[in-house]
Amino acid sequence: MTHSMHDTHGDHEHTEQCGHTAVVHEGHIDYLHEGHLHHPHEGHYDEHVIDVNAQNPASCQPMECSCGGHDASQHEQVPHGDHYDYLYQGHLHHPHGDHCDDHGSLQTR
Ligand SMILES: [Zn+2]
Ligand SMILES: [Zn+2]
Ligand SMILES: [Zn+2]
Ligand SMILES: [Zn+2]
Ligand SMILES: [Zn+2]
Ligand SMILES: [Zn+2]
Incomplete structure (x- = not known):
């Protein structure tokens, strides 16, 4: 899991009610925001990516x-x-x- 910080996030604060789609990802909640998965983390947002694995394969199906x-x-x-x-x-x-x-x-x- 990379830990990269989204540094141009602006003032928007993601909450359960903010209107962005909340995604359950490996036991935590991320928010879909302009094509990115944002994870609230100690006052900033991390960028998350869905891992390629058996549950989410990247092959032609x-x-x-x-x-x-x-x-x-x-x-x-x-x-x-x-x-x-x-x-x-x-x-x-x-x-x-x-x-x-x-x-x-x-x-x-
Ligand atoms: Zn939001
Ligand atoms: Zn995540
Ligand atoms: Zn965001
Ligand atoms: Zn894919
Ligand atoms: Zn295909
Ligand atoms: Zn389709």
């Missing part, structure tokens, strides 16, 4: 996707390994050719 194409104005982007996915219906969707790859589920609340 075609799935049925009815969205007709993802774009960042409609679906939240989530950093996963060295790429970005879209969060749609509780899953990480990775557009790949004419289909979406299923990069596993993400628990939100």
Whole structure:
């Protein structure tokens, strides 16, 4: 887990009620904010990335996707390994050719 600090965060404070999507990540809560996962940490925010593992693989796993194409104005982007996915219906969707790859589920609340 890298511990990199997001130093241009501004005044916004993430809380359970702030309106950003709260994601359950390895037992803690992160917030989806402009395509980043922000984790409140001692007065600043860490940047988190969903690890590539058995639960969230980065391989080609075609799935049925009815969205007709993802774009960042409609679906939240989530950093996963060295790429970005879209969060749609509780899953990480990775557009790949004419289909979406299923990069596993993400628990939100
Ligand atoms: Zn927020
Ligand atoms: Zn996290
Ligand atoms: Zn933030
Ligand atoms: Zn694929
Ligand atoms: Zn999709
Ligand atoms: Zn992915």
